[in-house]
Amino acid sequence: MNGRGLEEETPRDNPGVFISEHYRKGFGYTTFRSNGTDDWLIAFTLSGEGVFEDGGDMFRCASGDLALVPPRLRHHYYTPQGAEWEFVWAHFKPKPYWSHLLRLPVRLNGLMTVRIETPAIHERIRGTFERIIGDSLDMETNWEELCLSALEEILLLVHRQLAVDEKGLQDPRVQSVLERLTADIRRRHSIRELAASVNLSPSRLTHLFKEQTGESVVEALNHIRLRLAARYLRGNDESVGHIAREVGIPDPFYFAKRFKARYGVSPSEYRASFRRF
Known part of the structure; x- marks a missing residue:
């Protein structure tokens, strides 16, 4: 009732x-x-x-x-x-x-x-x-x-x-590392610091992270950065260089190369494809 x-x-x-x-x-x-x-x-x-x-x-x-x-x-x-x-x-x-x-x-x-x-x-x-x-x-x-x-x-x-x-509950230590990477994507994260934050050795974190996510820590951070960059490209008119810096990749040429490897098109082409809607 x-x-x-x-x-x-x-x-x-x-x-x-x-x-x-x-x-x-x-x-x-x-x-x-x-x-x-x-x-x-x-x-x-x-x-x-x-x-x-x-x-x-x-x-x-x-x-x-x-x-x-x-x-x-x-x-x-x-x-x-x-x-x-x-x-x-x-x-x-x-x-x-x-x-x-x-x-x-x-x-x-x-x-x-x-x-x-x-x-x-x-x-x-x-x-x-x-x-x-x-x-x-x-x-x-x-x-x-x-x-x-x-x-x-x-x-x-x-x-x-x-x-x-x-997949079943992810190991909370891996989840904690993912949250740290996402919360501060511009930081130059080190495996040693991340491992210490969850009371693991660097080698154990490296193995556990790969086992749980299918990616290395570096690969995961790059993918988080590129996903956020893609969202920025869809949602605002800032320059590609500015967006690259915002997501923690200060070299715009390296950013464009990684972005194209991930999405199959350049950042500018990606943005243009959404502006047609």
Whole structure:
């Protein structure tokens, strides 16, 4: 029961415009749209409990549950009796190349959900949502592109969780090293420092990292840098040299060579291919 009696249609504020907020709602909060909306909805539960309902079927979401609602899908969600639901959400229209990122496990009639079990991924998604909400409220220059770039990061993190689920829990020491590499990609990381941070010898870290990820530490760092560079190329107009420095590769010629080896085209050609959409 949602505590409201008859279901009332909930209008979508500012249809077609990216919108994101942080809610903490008690019993009596409910949203019902019989025909869904023309855009996508993503919701990530931080604490408490919420319910997505479809007919007699229910999905009760708790901390770490992420729900993705496709366009025009009937949806009804609410805070159940005796509970408080804290969650962050966004309505958005995806980039054309996001189709693979929007394929998540389906629950109920088209509702997609993923449980974010890995603490580091959970915290990073929460922090990224905070940036999205800040940019969407401030509406400063390029705010919507920044929001979409951050939302793409969230979807990539969700797929990282799915990969962890599929392979079994990754060794937390390897996960910690990956988080360190991602958090400070411009740093000149050394195997010795990384190994010491997780109480391993350099040789043991090298072996364990390769065993768990299929890549060496250096290869993983380069791929993290190049993935971030690709996102920058899609989302802003900074020069290729500037982007190379931002991701920790100060030599633009070396950056272009590594980028082409990874993506099959030069950075400029990659950017141009997305500007056609």
